[in-house]
Amino acid sequence: MSIGLRLTNRTFLLACIFSSLVVCLFILTNSRIQPSYKSHILSLRITTVNEEANQSKLPGYFVQYEHPVPSNISYCNFHYGLPLELKYSTEDEEYGPEMGPNSPYRILYNIITPKIDSNVPGITYATHMTSTFMRYVPELLRYWDGMLSIAAFVPEIDAAFVISQLNQFCYCLPGMSRVSFHFVYHKDIPPSKKYVYFTKPTSCKVDDSSKFDTYSKNAVKRSTYPINVCRNAARSAAITNDVLVSDIQLMPSEGLARKFLAMKETYKLTDIVDRVYVLPIFEVESTVEIPRTKKELIQLAKDEKAVYFHRYICTHCQKFPNIAAWMVTDPGDAVKPFITVKREVPYHRWEPIYIGTKNEPPYNELLSWEGLQDKMLQMLEMCLVGYKFVILDGAFLVHWPGMKKTKTKEEKWRESFVQANTKQYHIILRNLTAKYPPRPQCKMQ
Incomplete structure (x- = not known):
């Protein structure tokens, strides 16, 4: 009886020692793995933060945070049937301000007209752009406190890209009430009336317009950018006496x-x-x-x-x-x-x-x-x-x-x-x- 008890105690003691060794081994092993695991998680977190930081440098990225949900109303005065469709005739078209009737380019002034506000300083930032630079519009509204006149070169399908983002901005950015917007195009490559069927946006997250599959990128013969027609158009359309003609x-x-x-x-x-x-x-x-x-x-x-x-x-x-x-x-x-x-x-x-x-x-x-x-x-x-x-x-x-x-x-x-x-x-x-x-x-x- 006493011998059996001693054997039982000895067996129990050995079992405890073995269990302790297993636990210690697990702890030691886990301590070697854990830093690596933590490092991996930290690495993932740093990568995510860095990607977020890089994204935040993109023009227009701030909009989704400052205005996460589109407004129930548009801040813009659209014309020519927009934003639902684009309707215009030759009577609506004007010539380049410098060349007049000799110009091969045409202008549709005031696609959007500003809402007059006596609290807005009476000076206009007049600028020009192609559809791939649309994402800079929110940034100008963010940094500029006066009126804004923008002339966009919109050959063919490029007009649809511009209208799409304009429509989104008009529901997401109150500052769009300070904007007048104008279309510039070659008489042989007018803005397309296709694909213009836009409704209220569901999000204020701004797309990267530099990645748009535009007409200019796909043209068999590269179409030139009439930068000075756009400059002149944006300046002449300003509703204030003081005008700053600048780049977007x-x-x-x-x-x-x-x-x-x-x-x-x-x-x-x-x-x-x-x-x-x-x-x-x-x-x-x-x-x-x-x-x-x-x-x-x-x-x-x-x-x-x-x-x-x-x-x-x-x-x-x-x-x-x-x-x-x-x-x-x-x-x-x-x-x-x-x-x-x-x-x-x-x-x-x-x-x-x-x-x-x-x-x-x-x-x-x-x-x-x-x-x-x-x-x-x-x-x-x-x-x-x-x-x-x-x-x-x-x-x-x-x-x-x-x-x-x-x-x-x-x-x-x-x-x-x-x-x-x-x-x-x-x-x-x-x-x-x-x-x-x-x-x-x-x-x-």
Whole structure:
């Protein structure tokens, strides 16, 4: 009996020891596996966060968070039967503002008209775009506090892409009440009336318009982008006296419209013929947020994360006079005149973007975007006229994040367009020479 009991106790003790060893082995084994498992989960989480961060850099991405559900009403005044269908006749079409009846392009003005609001500053950001840049419209509404006039090039099916996103924006973005929208197209490639059957959107998540399967991408013969017809159309359609003609990827500094008008009032700057107000342009690294104030911009420049626009690929294009002094001044929370200059040697290749009126020389509509130098002759004409350029302090434009540091290699597809632009360039140059007295400091070229 006692021997059997001792055997039982010994067996129990051995069983306990064996169980303990198994538990210890499991713990040790699990401790080796666990860090790897945790690391894997952490890796997945970091990947997800990084993907989310990358997505948040896409234009228009903020809309789904600030306006997750479409409104029950549209913020837009649509015309021509839109957004349900597109109905227009030849009587509705107008010609390019510069070329008139000689223009091969047609314009449908006021696809959307703005709702007048006395609280909105009376200055218009006039810009141009193709359907693949639609996602920048929400960003301009986000950063610009004035009116907005947009001319879109819409050959064939591209019109449907634009109308689709316009309809979505009109239900998701209250700022669309500040927008006038216009269609530009070649008379032989009008906007298609097909596929226009849009109803209230179910979501405010903005599609990546750069991936649209557009007409231009699939055209057998590449259609040129009439950038200056679009610029002229957007400017002429502005309902305000002050107009900023800019590119859709250039985001204005904080409260620019309101502060500019306050500056004019403070300094008693009534409208003077042959004077415009220049906005310095910068570009920033893709890893940073768009600076809203000059203080933020200067800090990014000190950190080598911001430079004047095209510094690395076209040093003369946006390097404005007295830039070094501009980079160290502090205008506070206001917009002020910095310096008044003329666009003369050695700044005869400078291409400033400015706030002016609808009375400035038109952009030359025979020049295409593909052929390059599309703004140069308008700048030259302003020099010949004797325009004064008031560079502003405390106001600036920032290109959508992403800095170009190397010049693109020769693009073979551009060659024929460059030749066409060059031919037209010299014809227009001869006309300007005959129209104005000689001014050697403008350096005719």
